[in-house]
Amino acid sequence: MEKRIAILPGDGVGKEVSRGAVTILQAVAELFGHKFQCVYGEIGGAAIDEYGTPLPEHTLDLCKASDAVLLGAVGGPKWDRMPGHIRPEKGLLKIRKELGLYANVRPVQYYSSISGVSPLRKEVVEGADMVVVRELTGGLYFGKPSERTVQKGEASVVDTLFYQKNEMERVIRYAFELAATRKGKVTSVDKANVLESSRMWRETAEEIAKEFPDVKLEHMLVDNAAMQLIKNPRQFDVMVTENMFGDILSDEASVLTGSLGMLPSASVSVQGPYLYEPIHGSAPDIAGMNAANPIAMILSAAMMLRMSFGMEEEAEAVENAVKQVLESGSRTRDIAVTGSFPVTTEQMAEEIKAALLDNEAIFNIMGAYA
Numbered sequence: 001m002e003k004r005i006a007i008l009p010g011d012g013v014g015k016e017v018s019r020g021a022v023t024i025l026q027a028v029a030e031l032f033g034h035k036f037q038c039v040y041g042e043i044g045g046a047a048i049d050e051y052g053t054p055l056p057e058h059t060l061d062l063c064k065a066s067d068a069v070l071l072g073a074v075g076g077p078k079w080d081r082m083p084g085h086i087r088p089e090k091g092l093l094k095i096r097k098e099l100g101l102y103a104n105v106r107p108v109q110y111y112s113s114i115s116g117v118s119p120l121r122k123e124v125v126e127g128a129d130m131v132v133v134r135e136l137t138g139g140l141y142f143g144k145p146s147e148r149t150v151q152k153g154e155a156s157v158v159d160t161l162f163y164q165k166n167e168m169e170r171v172i173r174y175a176f177e178l179a180a181t182r183k184g185k186v187t188s189v190d191k192a193n194v195l196e197s198s199r200m201w202r203e204t205a206e207e208i209a210k211e212f213p214d215v216k217l218e219h220m221l222v223d224n225a226a227m228q229l230i231k232n233p234r235q236f237d238v239m240v241t242e243n244m245f246g247d248i249l250s251d252e253a254s255v256l257t258g259s260l261g262m263l264p265s266a267s268v269s270v271q272g273p274y275l276y277e278p279i280h281g282s283a284p285d286i287a288g289m290n291a292a293n294p295i296a297m298i299l300s301a302a303m304m305l306r307m308s309f310g311m312e313e314e315a316e317a318v319e320n321a322v323k324q325v326l327e328s329g330s331r332t333r334d335i336a337v338t339g340s341f342p343v344t345t346e347q348m349a350e351e352i353k354a355a356l357l358d359n360e361a362i363f364n365i366m367g368a369y370a
């Protein structure tokens, strides 16, 4: 089966972890007899440098003409002083809007093999298994006006948190549908004690809940949710929340696994290609050092195989290879324990590829004798 994948490496470690994911996709293609046509495009700072804009039209066209999009990360100090409308991050926001990627699905999975890496005690994180569903095309990151002004002679600034009810409905419904396939619980996170937008969000969650009598709904204020995530993460199944709260809480949730380099994501739309990306950014502090953890990106590719291509067996094969490599003790710097010698980004991807090829070879031999 031929699939066309738009690869947008972006900036910083985005480039390095993208190479890791492509290595794994090539191995999957070889093993399972698929054809993945990887077509490359520029986004973020890389696109600003070459074309003067963070999301050139040709990149967007390339994505629209593909079956799925795999994106590394954007941003970095080089472009931090650019005016707001041509910052690298604007390219990411624009592609999300243009592709209608309304729900960003961020699974947080506990790996017993690296439990010691989390600063949280093992008995707190053990067995944590949750998904943050983050609204992705509305809220503060998109609302207008968003500008500096002068009011009564004083420098002033405004950002706007704007939502339409249907934008809340679709992402909350997605969270309920997901919870119905998991542990049957949705925690809707808001700031309804202060914000009018949150009161509408809460009402909408109550309305959608009526469509899912077997799914339990609870509400939680965002400040409490930030604390509960660390205190008792096992209480959560699916957490659904607006754009900025979800951005912040999912980075926090990565601490349950031990590193930001472990968390993948999928962004879904009503129609058109889905986009897959790690939740982390371009990590300028380690960019170019071949030190980034490629697992978040590789697990994002596994999500793509499952969600965009219906390749469940292939996705599981990649996820199992990741587990196996972690169990073998191999670690990039972010998940290394004191005294151990970390592997590079490239080595980690190669080890995952080797585990994938080995497992499938064994599986095929066993199958032949079954």
Ligand SMILES: NC(=O)C1=CN([C@@H]2O[C@H](COP(=O)(O)OP(=O)(O)OC[C@H]3O[C@@H](n4cnc5c(N)ncnc54)[C@H](O)[C@@H]3O)[C@@H](O)[C@H]2O)C=CC1
Residues within 6 Å of the ligand: 013, 017, 072, 073, 074, 075, 076, 077, 089, 092, 259, 260, 261, 262, 277, 278, 279, 280, 281, 282, 283, 284, 285, 286, 291, 292, 293, 294, 296, 334
């Ligand atoms: N989706 C995207 O493209 C995102 C882009 N950004 C951009 O990235 C730049 C840096 O932002 P930061 O706040 O530093 O966030 P960041 O996520 O890039 O890095 C935060 C910390 O996590 C570490 N880290 C991140 N990914 C890692 C990986 N794969 N392996 C090992 N360690 C990893 C970094 O070294 C750093 O210490 C900014 O320009 C920001 O706007 C930030 C978040 C998301």
Ligand SMILES: CC(C)CC(=O)C(=O)O
Residues within 6 Å of the ligand: 089, 092, 093, 247, 279, 280
């Ligand atoms: C860089 C931002 C636009 C978004 C962000 O931090 C994220 O999507 O995780």
Ligand SMILES: [Mg+2]
Residues within 6 Å of the ligand: 247, 248, 251, 279
């Ligand atoms: Mg973020």
